Amino acid sequence: MRVDGRDIPVTGSLLQPLIRRTTDIVRVVLAALWLTVVIAASVITRPEWLALERSVSDIVGFLTPDQSNLVYLIYGVAILILPFAILIELVIGRQWKLLAGYAAAGLLAVLLLSITGTGLSAPKWHLQVPERLDTFLSQFLDDPRWIAMLAAVLTVSSPWLPTRPRRWLWFLLLAFAPIHLVVSTVVPARAMFGLAVGWLVGAIIVWVVGTPALEVPLDAAVRVLARRGHTVNALTVVRPTGPGSLTLAATVDGPERELTVELYGKNQRSSGALRTLWRLLTFRRGETAALHGSMHRAVEHRALMTIAADDLGLAAQTAATVAALDRGWFLYAHSAPRGTPLAEHPDSVLPAVWTALDLLHSGQISHGDLRPAEIRIENGDTLFAGFASAEFGPSDTQIQSDIAQLLVTTTAVFGKETAVRAAIDALGEQAILLASRRLTKTAMPSGIRKSVADWGSVVSRAREEIRKQTGQDKIEADQITRFSRNQLIQLVLLIGLVYVAYPFISAVPTFFTQLKTANWWWALLGLGVSALTYIGAAAALWACASGLVSFTNLVIMQIANTFAATTTPARVGGLALSVRFLQKAGLGAVRATAAVALQQAVQIITHLSLLLLFSIVAGTSADLSHFVPDAMVIYLAVGLTVGIIGTFMFVPKLRTWLNTSLRPQLQEVLSELAQLARDPKRFTIIIAGCAAITLGQAGALWASIEAFGGGTNFVTVTIVTMIGGTLASAAPTPGGVGAVEAALIGGLAAFGVPATIAVPSVLLYRVLTCWLPVFCGWFTMRWMTARDMI
Known part of the structure; x- marks a missing residue:
């Protein structure tokens, strides 16, 4: 040079690489919005749009017919040679790689506008020269494919074109609208649509490929x-x-x-x-x-x-x-940075490093990006480089962030024990404990994450070592985001609740009309019976946990459990909440999971046993075709099950997961079942609690039916509840909404209950056992969260 x-x-x-600028993303968004506006103006408000065009044309339409034809002719010739002008500019600038993007943008824009309901429509351009040249040019100007191609190739080529030619070419293309207003009083909607499509195609190509610096x-x-x-x-x-x-x-x-x-x-x-x-x-x-x-x-x-x-x-x-x-x-x-990197020195320099950071903070400066490369040692003195994220007059949060970053850096270089001991000796336990709350993956800046190998495990090791050396039982992570994980989970649950409640809300007017004929004493009885299910579930889980948790808190948790289970598919939210509650109550993760799994296993066994017992007692020839799935559904379910089992057997990672994660849980459950057989009192409590859940739900449905006039007995309702609930549990909707109602109404119809009674009875049953508890469960879950119970 x-x-x-x-x-x-x-x-x-x-050489400048191709990069994706923020403006490229903004251009795609604006092009998509413009295409939406054009479609809306053409389809929805086209009459009003035409009236506006005529009003504007009356103001600007001052040319005579001959003058209009001359303007149209000049502009048509210019717009016809525009793509060739762009091509020449690219060739002169030796942008050979851009020719592929140039061609792709033009062809893609033409192809998109050639798609019709019957296939691809070829352009109808009559290239034989007619008597009037302006008529010949109008074939191109009014064809949206030509305008789309021009807009696409110009958008793709613009970053590489010199400033002045680029501005003139865009001015020439965008003059399309005012020229038509002056000459023909209206702007063809199809041509404006082509302009919008071409701009969007070009913007997407530029965004995907990138633009030069x-x-x-x-x-x-x-x-x-x-x-x-x-x-x-x-x-x-x-x-x-x-x-x-x-x-x-x-x-x-x-x-x-x-x-x-x-x-x-x-x-x-x-x-x-x-x-x-x-x-x-x-x-x-x-x-x-x-x-x-x-x-x-x-x-x-x-x-x-x-x-x-x-x-x-x-x-x-x-x-x-x-x-x-x-x-x-x-x-x-x-x-050039003085000194040598921190990693090239022994751990004896750590006290000087922490002293230097303390001096930096005393000088009202926070560094903000304490990567190993940014910490250098010269003649025993510690120096800092970088300062791209430094702040003058830092807050306590920024100071604690610096300490946490240096903990991670020194742990990665010298090991956790040496790094944490030096930090505590220099700043004291209290300062390190406050900073350790920021030892989370979210709190670490991108510079630390890129420069420290396996930084996630380094953060975990540093936090665990601080807990060990300070004697703390647990270090609570500091919340640095506006929304915590629990808040996001609750938001998702609320969205799920709105989703699952919509079908019920749509049936509310008719349901309220039918409620006028209901016997409210039976409804209150159903509500009381359904409340017994929470006591039964709490008793079963209490016995599964060997009585190590508070029974009262377990009953309260069952109310919150209703909200979590209803708003998640397959009731997985309820199971997760139960495990979390037991962990907070002092049980280990494996023990808490095993207790919940044991309850579910006994619940299934009890459910099937009661179903068999009540089916024998019923002794009826009722039409159960409503409960029998289609043969194709059964074949698909069996095939899917076999496929899943085969996948887990033949994929090494899945097989390893079964052996390391699932197998210990199954062994724990089986050992618990074996112990139950030798503990009659505990076994009886679990069985009684699980039976109370099933019979309580059946009792609530029977009371709901009686509230609208009855028509069947308790044994029949129990069979319907168990079979219908079992089939509906496979539904992907949260809480089984829709599937539960359909299964129960169909089951009651199979036993001869009229639809005029079955439909409102099932809806009332769902109100008593689902929607009222869900409403109470939301507030209960927030109350338990505030008290760190879940």
């Missing part, structure tokens, strides 16, 4: 450094340009013998704006650094923080210059 008569050798590639103004950077007293003799590319900066090592004559030159282009931080917006939406205010209005301000802030740290004697580098360059580039030059 020759600058001001001097030859400066440049080693390394300055700007040409590097290296000569301007050399001149700026020379004015600051640093004469550049040679440049070496250290890190090619990309999402970060273009970094070069410069050999100079001046106060420093070597400088690190960082160049930032307009497009170097392609997703910076979206990433910042995401952090603002998801992280709490104290977790998000102050926004910078531009990259100029961001780099300037970094340089100023380096100067402030250098005044404290803690900066590993000295800021040389900060300057804006041509074509939107920005320069930041600083001295």
Whole structure:
């Protein structure tokens, strides 16, 4: 490179890669919105749109017919040669790789607008020259495929075209609408649709492929450094340009013998704006650094923080210059980092490292990105590099974040015991305990995650070692996001509740009309009987847990369990909530899971035994065809089951999971069942509790039927409840909504209960056993969460 008569050798590639800018994403969104507006204006509000066009045309339509034809002719010729002009520009600029994107954009736009209900429709362009040239040109101007092709190729080519030709070409294409208003009083809707489709196609291709960054103004950077007293003799590319900066090592004559030159282009931080917006939406205010209005301000802030740290004697580098360059580039030059990385030193330097961090915080500076490479040792002194995420006047949150980052870094380099012991000796247990709450995957910045190998396990080891050395039973993680995991789970459950409640809400008017004829004493009896199911479930789980938990709290948990089970498919939420409650009550994870699994196993055995018993007692020839699935469904279920079993048997990872995770649980359940056989009292409590669940549900349905006039006996209702509930439990809907109602109504019909009684009875039963408990369960679950019971 020759600058001001001097030859400066440049080693390394300055080739700009294709990157995805924020503007590329915004362009796709805007193109999709514009296409939506065009479709809405053409289909929904076309009459009003035509009236508006005529009103505008009355104002601008001042040309005579001959003048209109002349304008149309000139514009038609220009728009006809537009794609060839773009092609020539690309050839002159030697953009050979772009020709594939150019062709793909044009062909794709034409193909999309050629699709009809009967297949592909070829363009109907009569290339033989007619008597009037303007008529010939109108074949292209009014064809949406031509306009779409022009918009697509121009969108794809724009980033590579010079500024002035690009602006003129876009002006020529967008002049399509006003030209038609002046000449023909209306803008063809199909042509506007083609323009929108072409823009969207081109925007998507640019977004997928990427756009080039700007040409590097290296000569301007050399001149700026020379004015600051640093004469550049040679440049070496250290890190090619990309999402970060273009970094070069410069050999100079001046106060420093070597400088690190960082160049930032307009497009170097392609997703910076979206990433910042995401952090603002998801992280709490104290977790998000102050926004910078531009990259100029961001780099300037970094340089100023380096100067402030250098005044404290803690900066590993000295800021040389900060300057804006041509074509939107920005320069930041600083001295090469002094000292050697932390990983090259023994653990004896740890006290000095923690002392240096404490001095940095005392100087009202937080670093924000304490990667191993950013911590350097020179003659026993600790220095810090980077400062891209540093803040002046840090909050307590930012100081604790620095401590947590340094804990992770030193743990990765020196091991957990040495790192944690040095931190506690330097800052004390209380400061380390507060910072350890931020030892979570979410709290770690991206720099730590990229630079520390297996950083997730390092974070876990550091937190566990702090707990061990401080004697704490548990370290609660600090919430750094606006929404905690529990809040997100509750939001999902609420959405599921709204989803499953919609079919019921739609039937509310008719149901309330039928309620006028109900006997409310029977309804109250059904509500009381359904309440017994919670006591039975609590008793069964209490006995399965060997009486190690509070029975009263178990009853309360069963109410919350109704909400969690109803709003999740297959009632998995209820099972997870039960396990969580037992863990919070002091049981280990394996023991809590085994207790819940034992209850479910006994529940299934009791359910099937009661079904067999009541079927024998019923002794009826009722039509049970409503309960028998179609043969194809049975074949599919059997085939799916065999396929799942075969997959788990032949896939090594799944087979390993069965042996390591599921097998211990099954062994625990089987051993518990064996112990139950030798403990009659506990066995009786579990059986009675599980039976109370099934019989209580049957009793609630029977009372609901009696509230509307009756028509069947308790034995029949019990069979319907057990068979219908079993079939509906396989339904994918949360709480079995829809499937439960259909199965119970069909079962009652099979036993001769009229639909006028069966339908309102089942709806009342669902209100008593599902919707009222779900409403109460939501508040109960929040109450238990606030008291750390789940």
